[in-house]
Amino acid sequence: MMKVFNLSCELEHTFEGWFASHEEFDRQIAADLVACPVCGSHDVRKLLSAPHLNISGAQEPAAAGKEPAKEPVAMPNEAAMRAMLAQMARHIIANTEDVGEQFPEEARRIHYEEAPRRSIRGVASKEEAAALEDEGIEVMPLPLADALKNTLQ
Numbered sequence: 001m002m003k004v005f006n007l008s009c010e011l012e013h014t015f016e017g018w019f020a021s022h023e024e025f026d027r028q029i030a031a032d033l034v035a036c037p038v039c040g041s042h043d044v045r046k047l048l049s050a051p052h053l054n055i056s057g058a059q060e061p062a063a064a065g066k067e068p069a070k071e072p073v074a075m076p077n078e079a080a081m082r083a084m085l086a087q088m089a090r091h092i093i094a095n096t097e098d099v100g101e102q103f104p105e106e107a108r109r110i111h112y113e114e115a116p117r118r119s120i121r122g123v124a125s126k127e128e129a130a131a132l133e134d135e136g137i138e139v140m141p142l143p144l145a146d147a148l149k150n151t152l153q
Ligand SMILES: [Zn+2]
Pocket: 009, 010, 011, 012, 013, 036, 037, 038, 039, 040, 041
């Protein structure tokens, strides 16, 4: 099992050093055996982050957790958001059965398996939607549905 330390040279190049033990790390630092891979400096110090153990030994030192995992992110402007919502609404409208005013009743029948399981859309008052939610029936508002009606039919 190797110990991995996050190290930095005097020029703030950060890199990982792998050592058999903390004592071995201290020994190699004292003997100037640790050098920055970027500039070759021997003025190396350990960063404050706690050392972690490489238990599997499978990872190469260069690839071992250098960067934290990243998630895709975006900051769309309003036009992009509207376009996305419109696309989503079109997709939902194309893939749901329109039950109109019957929506709350039909949603209940599907939920309680009195009607075939399928995707539906329709209209519901705020109160009706809240009542469905209370029964554990998840209903989502359909954005821009009115605006799309004319273009779809
Ligand atoms: Zn360096």
